[in-house]
Amino acid sequence: MIQGSGRCHYHPERTGLGICVECRRVICRECTTQFEGINRCASCLGKRLQALEGPAERRDWSVGNVLLALLGVGVVYVGVWVLSTMASGF
Amino acid sequence: MAVSALELRPRGAVAILDAGLRVCVRSSGVWALTLPGGALVTAALLHLTEAVSRNHDLGLPALGFTLAWMARGLFQGAACHHVQELLLGKGAGEPTAWSSLRAALARAPSLLTAVAYLFVFNALSLSVSLGFAFLFLSSHLVGYAATLQGKGSALGLYGTCSRLLGPARSTATGVRVLLLAQVLVFFNLHIAANALLYVGRKLIGIDLTFAERFASLDNAPWVVFLVAATFTLFEPLRAATSTLLLVDGRVRQEGLDLLAAVQQLSVKGARG
Numbered sequence: 483m484i485q486g487s488g489r490c491h492y493h494p495e496r497t498g499l500g501i502c503v504e505c506r507r508v509i510c511r512e513c514t515t516q517f518e519g520i521n522r523c524a525s526c527l528g529k530r531l532q533a534l535e536g537p538a539e540r541r542d543w544s545v546g547n548v549l550l551a552l553l554g555v556g557v558v559y560v561g562v563w564v565l566s567t568m569a570s571g572f
Numbered sequence: 573m574a575v576s577a578l579e580l581r582p583r584g585a586v587a588i589l590d591a592g593l594r595v596c597v598r599s600s601g602v603w604a605l606t607l608p609g610g611a612l613v614t615a616a617l618l619h620l621t622e623a624v625s626r627n628h629d630l631g632l633p634a635l636g637f638t639l640a641w642m643a644r645g646l647f648q649g650a651a652c653h654h655v656q657e658l659l660l661g662k663g664a665g666e667p668t669a670w671s672s673l674r675a676a677l678a679r680a681p682s683l684l685t686a687v688a689y690l691f692v693f694n695a696l697s698l699s700v701s702l703g704f705a706f707l708f709l710s711s712h713l714v715g716y717a718a719t720l721q722g723k724g725s726a727l728g729l730y731g732t733c734s735r736l737l738g739p740a741r742s743t744a745t746g747v748r749v750l751l752l753a754q755v756l757v758f759f760n761l762h763i764a765a766n767a768l769l770y771v772g773r774k775l776i777g778i779d780l781t782f783a784e785r786f787a788s789l790d791n792a793p794w795v796v797f798l799v800a801a802t803f804t805l806f807e808p809l810r811a812a813t814s815t816l817l818l819v820d821g822r823v824r825q826e827g828l829d830l831l832a833a834v835q836q837l838s839v840k841g842a843r844g
Contacts, residue, residue, distance in 0.1 A: 538724070539722060540722050540723060540724065540725070542678065542679045542680070542681050542682045542722070543678075544681075547681040547682060547685065547726060550685045550726060550727070551680070551682075551684035551685050551688075553688070554688025555638065555642060555684060557688045557692060558641060558687065558688050558691050559635060561691060561692070562620075562634045562638050562641075563630060566623070566630050566633070566634055567630060570624045570625075570630065
């Protein structure tokens, strides 16, 4: 559904110029980036750029990741123990 | 860029397996980084099998196998880093195995989490789908190579792999199916071992009755040994193909082949 009432969604004091093809919001001249006749707002372009750049960089040696790794070792140990106990039952 | 831009192009599953084999043949570093992990897993698996067949306490052998499996994950990560440096590294010459091992240790927590993630993911997906997941869930084939990229959450590994692979996801399924050639290697190893024993008995005249009885497919420890040996032999190929699949994903999504061609043109221009 198209939002707003002819006013820019990001700058309500300005008159809207077009509609973002992705979020369907009314946007003003400053907020519009037009490519091949298609309007996009700055925030949708930012999201597109983020998607193109891929996932964010990860910090490996954080406390959370080390605890997760230790939990992982525990999970694999329990899994191997259960599987080998099942195998010894045969 | 270590390889020629002409070698970076979108490839099918067979071409990726072929390129992986060539990487394994040319680089001793991949073998140096994967064989220790394979040997540890083989030894731990034989110890576990012995404990299971003799009804011993399973606590310690299971712990040994778990640690070996974790170490194998670290070595796989190091091998993936090594192959990536071989293909895309900026330095001249082959990277050292030690530098790849250091790179894997820098990402050790995520690699260990990836080992557990893949263990649970494979167990759940294959058991719930009665094995059909093998044919339609293959992105995690590049799990260790994707972890080494240092992007995305460790718990969202499958999503990260899918995103990095992009259109190369279907190629990953093809590579996974082609890696079933391991079954052929398993039987070939068995036949080769029995042929050696036969030759030893006939030509040299040694009494190998006990060894021949051990090397039989109805002997569980022998089957386990063959499975582990086959698994170990395929470790370098697994690391090489997963890295090549990620490179293929970048070629298809980012135009890595074109970027490499432009880079190499500018280098040639500077020399000329």
